[in-house]
Amino acid sequence: MEQPSRLAGTVRPGGRTARVRAAVLEATQDELVERGFHGLTMDQVAVRAGVGKTTVYRRWGSPAGLVVDLMTELADQSVPHADTGALEGDLLANALSVLEALHDGRLGPTLQAMIAAATCDEQAAQGLRAFYSRRIQEWAGAVDLAVKRGELPEGTDGAEVIRAISAPLYYRLVVSREPVTREDAERSVARTLAAARAGAFVSPG
Amino acid sequence: MEQPSRLAGTVRPGGRTARVRAAVLEATQDELVERGFHGLTMDQVAVRAGVGKTTVYRRWGSPAGLVVDLMTELADQSVPHADTGALEGDLLANALSVLEALHDGRLGPTLQAMIAAATCDEQAAQGLRAFYSRRIQEWAGAVDLAVKRGELPEGTDGAEVIRAISAPLYYRLVVSREPVTREDAERSVARTLAAARAGAFVSPG
DNA sequence: CCCCTAATGGGACTGAAGTTCCGTTAAGAT
DNA sequence: ATCTTAACGGAACTTCAGTCCCATTAGGGG
Numbered sequence: 001m002e003q004p005s006r007l008a009g010t011v012r013p014g015g016r017t018a019r020v021r022a023a024v025l026e027a028t029q030d031e032l033v034e035r036g037f038h039g040l041t042m043d044q045v046a047v048r049a050g051v052g053k054t055t056v057y058r059r060w061g062s063p064a065g066l067v068v069d070l071m072t073e074l075a076d077q078s079v080p081h082a083d084t085g086a087l088e089g090d091l092l093a094n095a096l097s098v099l100e101a102l103h104d105g106r107l108g109p110t111l112q113a114m115i116a117a118a119t120c121d122e123q124a125a126q127g128l129r130a131f132y133s134r135r136i137q138e139w140a141g142a143v144d145l146a147v148k149r150g151e152l153p154e155g156t157d158g159a160e161v162i163r164a165i166s167a168p169l170y171y172r173l174v175v176s177r178e179p180v181t182r183e184d185a186e187r188s189v190a191r192t193l194a195a196a197r198a199g200a201f202v203s204p205g
Numbered sequence: 206m207e208q209p210s211r212l213a214g215t216v217r218p219g220g221r222t223a224r225v226r227a228a229v230l231e232a233t234q235d236e237l238v239e240r241g242f243h244g245l246t247m248d249q250v251a252v253r254a255g256v257g258k259t260t261v262y263r264r265w266g267s268p269a270g271l272v273v274d275l276m277t278e279l280a281d282q283s284v285p286h287a288d289t290g291a292l293e294g295d296l297l298a299n300a301l302s303v304l305e306a307l308h309d310g311r312l313g314p315t316l317q318a319m320i321a322a323a324t325c326d327e328q329a330a331q332g333l334r335a336f337y338s339r340r341i342q343e344w345a346g347a348v349d350l351a352v353k354r355g356e357l358p359e360g361t362d363g364a365e366v367i368r369a370i371s372a373p374l375y376y377r378l379v380v381s382r383e384p385v386t387r388e389d390a391e392r393s394v395a396r397t398l399a400a401a402r403a404g405a406f407v408s409p410g
Numbered sequence: 411c412c413c414c415t416a417a418t419g420g421g422a423c424t425g426a427a428g429t430t431c432c433g434t435t436a437a438g439a440t
Numbered sequence: 441a442t443c444t445t446a447a448c449g450g451a452a453c454t455t456c457a458g459t460c461c462c463a464t465t466a467g468g469g470g
Contacts, residue, residue: 037325116324119242119243119317163373167373171376174379175320175379177330195396195397200396
């Protein structure tokens with residue numbers, strides 16, 4: 001299992017190479033939606049993309065490699081955090097954006113696949129960690145602003161607050177495997193906010 | 206892929222059949238520790254258990270089937286919740302028992318495998334849900350006692366409190382894939398307790 | 411516009427996962 | 441103790457993921 005060359009490392013990133021990559025990532029996402037990560041085969045992706053299977057093996061190496069590349073693509077489309085002026089609104093916007101992603105017909109299966117890939121491939125795990133750490137850093141900014149406005153105690157750890165908002169949603173998705181609803185998102189915000197106001201997210205302790 | 210017969214459904218659950226099952230589940234757990242879920246093959250389990258591979262396919266059907274059976278075995282060994290007399294001690298005991306399980310040389314890889322299996326197999330997903338719902342119901346009792354003692358507001362949802370304790374730990378394990386420490390467990394208890402005391406876990410809202 | 415070669419593509423090959431067939435073993439009833 | 445048959449096991453067979461080899465195509469510099 002040779003480590004595949006990322007597109008960034010290619011010597012000729014021009015026309016055909018870029019077209020092949022686009023077709024393969026497109027086909028990968030379609031396959032994820034229809035069959036999930038466990039049903040993702042290099043062979044079928046190659047056929048669907050109209051590309052030689054040798055090429056898919058050479059450049060991506062494994063199903064996990066495909067998912068990792070898809071992840072980097074999605075990470076580049078990351079959105080700036082909301083700024084509604086009040087913390088509760090910002091946090092709710094964050095929770096709802098997670099919720100929306102999970103329920104999206106294409107993004108949902110892709111996110112599930114990213115998590116599944118991470119459970120069985122170290123490279124995918126790193127990619128997933130990078131994906132979320134970027135997202136969390138971005139939204140932590142909204143909490144920092146709230147601290148400056150005096151809505152939360154000085155020293156509150158913004159990244160931890162954002163993690164705390166998502167944690168129950170992913171817990172339902174991955175562990176208890178119950179449907180994740182808007183009520184869950186609202187409850188998560190309310191509980192996290194209650195703990196944060198009580199100073200439970202102040203850095204040292 | 207024929208659905209395998211559970212041991213419960215066998216007509217002759219006596220000596221040999223039970224020995225085969227024990228040997229196979231033992232081998233499965235060993236393989237999970239050494240190779241993880243993605244490296245679990247029916248063939249290797251059969252060899253390691255000293256059992257015909259036909260038998261493994263017939264009774265368990267797939268790697269996910271093996272993990273599911275292991276899960277039911279572990280669920281039967283579930284422990285009653287702590288009762289230290291104070292809620293914080295009970296919740297900490299819960300968080301630490303999760304932590305301990307995750308770090309255990311045999312249980313840790315098995316739990317990870319259960320989650321990985323659930324991401325790609327509906328039967329495994331149901332098994333995992335059953336496993337945790339049983340655990341959560343058990344520990345929710347500790348919260349109910351605390352409500353009776355007046356430590357938390359009337360109407361506090363015990364099961365949700367227990368879920369909230371575990372959620373950040375599993376979030377680290379599965380999503381952000383950072384090491385889970387005792388500090389994480391303590392923080393999770395402190396934050397959940399702060400939210401619960403503020404009434405954020407009272408049922409309707 | 412032409413050339414060099416990076417990158418792709420077809421097709422044969424390899425090995426392991428999964429299936430099938432049928433003979434053998436032993437649980438449990440009488 | 442004997443018999444019935446559920447359950448196990450060995451081995452050949454099938455399928456398909458993954459690899460290798462080499463011919464073909466098309467960027468992109470000159």
